[in-house]
Amino acid sequence: MCLAVPGAIRAIDTSDPDNPLGRIDFGGVLREVCLAYVPEARIGDYVIVHAGFAISVLDEEEAAAALADFRAMDEVR
Amino acid sequence: MKYVEEFRDGDAVRAYAEQIRALVTRPWQIMEICGGQTHTIVKYGIDELLPPEVTLVHGPGCPVCVTPIAAIDRALAIAARPEVTFCSFGDMLRVPGSRKNLQMIRAEGGDVRMVYSPLDALAIAEANPQREVVFFAIGFETTAPTAAMAAWQARRRGIRNFSLLVSQVRVPPAIEALMDAPDNRIQGFLAAGHVCTIMGTDEYLPLAARYRIPLVVTGFEPLDLMQGIHRCVKQLEEGRHEVENQYARSVRPEGNPAAKRMLGEVFHVVDREWRGLGVIPSSGLALADAYADLDAERRFPMDALPATDDHGCMSGLVLRGVAKPRECPAFGTRCTPEHPLGATMVSSEGACAAYFSYRGLNQKAPA
Amino acid sequence: MTDISCPLPITDYPNVLLAHGGGGRLMHEMLMRRVLPALGTPDAGQTDAALLELGGARLAFTTDAYVVKPLFFPGGDIGRLAVSGTVNDLAMMGATPLALSLSLILEEGLPFETLDRVLASVRATADAAGVKIVTGDTKVVDRGKADGLYINTAGIGAVPAGLTLGPDHVRSGDAVIVSGDLGRHGIAVLAEREGIGFETTIESDVACLHRLVAQLLAAGIEIHCLRDLTRGGLASAMVEIAGASRLGITLEEKAIPVSAPVDAACELLGLDPLHVANEGRMVLFCPEAQAAAALECLHADPLGAGAARIGRVHAESPGRVALQTRIGVSRALDMLSGEQLPRIC
Numbered sequence: 001m002c003l004a005v006p007g008a009i010r011a012i013d014t015s016d017p018d019n020p021l022g023r024i025d026f027g028g029v030l031r032e033v034c035l036a037y038v039p040e041a042r043i044g045d046y047v048i049v050h051a052g053f054a055i056s057v058l059d060e061e062e063a064a065a066a067l068a069d070f071r072a073m074d075e076v077r
Numbered sequence: 078m079k080y081v082e083e084f085r086d087g088d089a090v091r092a093y094a095e096q097i098r099a100l101v102t103r104p105w106q107i108m109e110i111c112g113g114q115t116h117t118i119v120k121y122g123i124d125e126l127l128p129p130e131v132t133l134v135h136g137p138g139c140p141v142c143v144t145p146i147a148a149i150d151r152a153l154a155i156a157a158r159p160e161v162t163f164c165s166f167g168d169m170l171r172v173p174g175s176r177k178n179l180q181m182i183r184a185e186g187g188d189v190r191m192v193y194s195p196l197d198a199l200a201i202a203e204a205n206p207q208r209e210v211v212f213f214a215i216g217f218e219t220t221a222p223t224a225a226m227a228a229w230q231a232r233r234r235g236i237r238n239f240s241l242l243v244s245q246v247r248v249p250p251a252i253e254a255l256m257d258a259p260d261n262r263i264q265g266f267l268a269a270g271h272v273c274t275i276m277g278t279d280e281y282l283p284l285a286a287r288y289r290i291p292l293v294v295t296g297f298e299p300l301d302l303m304q305g306i307h308r309c310v311k312q313l314e315e316g317r318h319e320v321e322n323q324y325a326r327s328v329r330p331e332g333n334p335a336a337k338r339m340l341g342e343v344f345h346v347v348d349r350e351w352r353g354l355g356v357i358p359s360s361g362l363a364l365a366d367a368y369a370d371l372d373a374e375r376r377f378p379m380d381a382l383p384a385t386d387d388h389g390c391m392s393g394l395v396l397r398g399v400a401k402p403r404e405c406p407a408f409g410t411r412c413t414p415e416h417p418l419g420a421t422m423v424s425s426e427g428a429c430a431a432y433f434s435y436r437g438l439n440q441k442a443p444a
Numbered sequence: 445m446t447d448i449s450c451p452l453p454i455t456d457y458p459n460v461l462l463a464h465g466g467g468g469r470l471m472h473e474m475l476m477r478r479v480l481p482a483l484g485t486p487d488a489g490q491t492d493a494a495l496l497e498l499g500g501a502r503l504a505f506t507t508d509a510y511v512v513k514p515l516f517f518p519g520g521d522i523g524r525l526a527v528s529g530t531v532n533d534l535a536m537m538g539a540t541p542l543a544l545s546l547s548l549i550l551e552e553g554l555p556f557e558t559l560d561r562v563l564a565s566v567r568a569t570a571d572a573a574g575v576k577i578v579t580g581d582t583k584v585v586d587r588g589k590a591d592g593l594y595i596n597t598a599g600i601g602a603v604p605a606g607l608t609l610g611p612d613h614v615r616s617g618d619a620v621i622v623s624g625d626l627g628r629h630g631i632a633v634l635a636e637r638e639g640i641g642f643e644t645t646i647e648s649d650v651a652c653l654h655r656l657v658a659q660l661l662a663a664g665i666e667i668h669c670l671r672d673l674t675r676g677g678l679a680s681a682m683v684e685i686a687g688a689s690r691l692g693i694t695l696e697e698k699a700i701p702v703s704a705p706v707d708a709a710c711e712l713l714g715l716d717p718l719h720v721a722n723e724g725r726m727v728l729f730c731p732e733a734q735a736a737a738a739l740e741c742l743h744a745d746p747l748g749a750g751a752a753r754i755g756r757v758h759a760e761s762p763g764r765v766a767l768q769t770r771i772g773v774s775r776a777l778d779m780l781s782g783e784q785l786p787r788i789c
Contacts, residue, residue, distance in 0.1 A: 002219035002271035028705025052194025122773025167785035
C-alpha cells in the first residue's frame with residue numbers, strides 16, 4: 001500500500017496557515033502538496049509524498065548510508 | 078528520479094540475493110504486509126532471486142483487498158444517490174461489492190470521480206455547494222492522516238456539503254490476528270515503511286517481544302526489499318527477535334508527530350471487519366464524536382444491507398498467506414483482473430492480480 | 445483447506461464501462477466476442493488499416509473516432525490528433541495517405557471560436573501531411589452529450605505493390621524497434637485532468653509518421669510489421685502482435701526509452717509507462733540483420749531521433765510477451781485490464 005514518492009521542495013506557500021503548500025519537483029513533474037505534516041521542511045529538502053501530502057522529510061544522510069551499504073554489498077561478491 | 082533509481086540497481090540486488098543464500102541454513106517464512114511491497118516483489122521477481130529456503134508470503138497489506146464487501150456496498154449505495162458526488166482513489170473503482178462496483182455505478186449515471194488526494198475532494202465540495210460530496214476514506218495509517226486533514230479543514234472552513242465514508246484499518250492488530258491464528262506459519266515480518274513513517278516503530282516492540290518474531294521496517298524499492306529480507310533472515314538465523322528499521326531515510330522511531338496528533342483529534346480506534354479475515358478488535362479507525370457530523374454513514378442512513386458471505390472467493394486464505402493465488406480453482410478462469418471475484422484480483426497490488434499480470438498463468442515467469 | 449464454491453462473478457457487465465474503451469483487455473474482449481462476430485468479420489482489426497484490392501490498385505482503408513478530453517492539451521489538440529491518428533493507421537500498412545473524411549459531432553453551446561481553432565489545426569496538420577479532407581459530415585447534439593466536440597475520420601491510402609505488412613509476416617528472430625520514447629501523450633492529457641492535475645513540460649507526441657515509414661521503405665528495410673502505439677501503450681501492441689503472429693516476444697526493460705519527466709509522472713501516479721498512450725510512436729518488426737540500418741534511418745529524422753531497439757521475436761512461449769527487468773529477472777508483460785487508473789496504494 002501507500003505509494004509514496006520523493007520530490008524536492010521548490011517553493012513554500014504559507015498564506016493559508018491551515019493549509020501550508022509546497023511546490024514539489026519530482027524530476028520534471030511538479031505538483032502542489034500539503035506540507036502540514038512536515039513543519040520542519042525547507043526549500044531544497046526532499047519529502048516523501050503520498051496522496052498529495054508530504055509525510056516525511058527524506059533524511060539524505062540515511063539515504064547515502066543505505067546506498068553505501070548497497071555498494072559495499074556489491075563489492076563483497 | 079532521484080532517491081528512486083539508485084535503489085533499483087540490478088547488480089546490488091543480485092549481490093544481496095547471494096548474501097542471503099550464503100546466510101540461510103533452514104527454511105523460513107517471512108510475511109510482508111504491504112501491497113506496495115507485494116507489487117515490487119512480483120514486478121521485479123525478487124522472490125525468484127531468493128534461495129528456496131526463504132518463502133515470502135504476501136499478507137493483507139492492500140487496503141483495497143481488505144475493505145469488506147459491506148463497506149463497498151455502502152459506498153455504492155451512497156454513490157448512486159442523485160445528489161451525491163462520490164470521490165474515491167482510483168484503486169477502489171473496480172473493487173466488487175456484492176453485485177457491482179463503482180465503475181458500474183458511474184456507467185449507470187452516478188457522479189463518481191477519481192481523486193489523487195482527499196483535499197481534491199474537499200475542493201470539489203467547495204466549488205459545488207449544491208452537491209453533497211462524499212470522500213471514500215480507505216487505507217492504512219499512511220493514508221488516514223490525509224483524510225483527517227480533509228475533515229479538519231472542512232470543519233475550519235465551514236464546508237458543510239462534505240462528508241467521509243470511513244473504512245480505515247491499522248496494521249498492528251492484524252499482525253496479532255495473523256500470529257494468533259492456529260494455522261499460522263509466519264516466522265518474521267517486513268513492516269510497511271510508509272505506515273511506520275506515520276506511526277513510528279514503537280507499536281511493533283511489544284509484538285516482537287510477545288511473539289518472538291523479527292520485524293524489519295522496510296522500504297519499497299528492490300534494494301530496500303532485499304536489504305529488509307536480508308536483515309530479517311539474519312535475525313532468524315541468529316535467533317533474535319527485534320524491531321529493525323531498514324527504511325531510516327523516511328522512518329523515525331517516533332514517526333510523524335503532527336500526523337499522529339491529527340489522527341488522535343479526528344479519529345478513534347474501533348473494531349473493524351477485514352475482507353476474508355473477519356472482525357479484528359481495535360483494528361480500525363472511525364470518525365471521533367466531535368467529527369460525527371462529517372460521517373457519511375450518518376448523513377445518508379441506509380437500511381442494514383444483507384450480509385454477504387465472502388464464500389467462494391479465496392481472498393481470505395490468500396490474504397493470510399495460507400494459500401497462493403494459483404491454488405484457487407477460480408484463478409485465471411472465472412476470476413481475472415477484468416472480471417474479478419475478489420479484491421485480491423482487483424487491486425493492482427493484490428496478490429492475485431500481481432501474480433496474474435506478472436506471472437501469467439504459469440508459476441514462473443517465462444524464460 | 446476449506447471447501448470452495450465460488451459465487452457467480454461479475455462477468456457480463458450489463459452496461460458499457462469507460463474501461464471498455466481503454467485499449468486493454470476489456471476492450472479487446474468486447475471486440476473479439478461481441479463486435480466482430482456480430483459483423484461477421486472475425487479477422488478485422490489485426491492490422492491498423494484494412495487492405496483492399498480493387499482492380500490493380502491496393503488501397504488501405506481505416507477509420508477512427510476522437511473523443512479526447514480536454515480538447516486542447518500540451519503539444520496538440522483534437523484536430524491534430526484526428527488527422528495524425530488516421531494518417532498513421534494508413535502509414536502502418538506502408539500506404540501513402542491519399543484522402544480523409546471528417547465527421548464533426550458538435551455539442552450545443554460549443555463556442556464557434558473553439559470550432560475554428562480545431563478546424564485550423566485539422567487544416568494545418570493535413571497540409572503538412574500532404575493529405576486532403578475530401579468529404580465529411582456535421583451533426584449537432586444536445587448540450588451535455590459530446591464533451592464539446594467529437595471527431596471521426598476515415599482515410600484511404602495507396603499501398604505499394606508487393607508490400608503486405610502485418611503480424612502474420614513477423615518472423616522468429618526479428619528485431620523489435622520503437623521509433624521514440626514512450627508515454628508523452630497519455631501523461632500530457634492526464635496532467636490536465638481534474639482530480640490529478642500536475643505541472644509539467646511534457647507535451648503530447650502527436651505526429652504523422654507516414655514520411656518516416658516511406659524513408660524506411662526507400663532505404664530498403666524489409667519491414668514485416670508496423671503498429672502505431674495508441675491507447676493501451678506498448679504493452680497492448682506487443683501482446684496483440686504476439687497473439688496474432690503466434691510467436692513470442694522478449695523485451696529488455698533497460699532498452700525501452702522513457703523520458704525522465706514521463707517516468708516521474710508515472711511514479712507519482714502509480715502508472716506503468718508501458719501502458720500509457722502514445723500518438724506519434726510506432727513499433728517496427730524487421731529482420732535482425734537490418735536492425736542497425738533501420739535505426740540509422742530513423743535517427744536521421746527528428747521524429748525518429750529517439751528510436752531504439754527494444755527486443756526480439758522468438759519461437760518460445762508463442763503468443764506471450766516477456767519483459768527482462770533491469771534486475772535481470774524475466775516477467776510476463778500483459779495488456780492493461782481496463783482503464784489505466786492512478787493509484788495511492
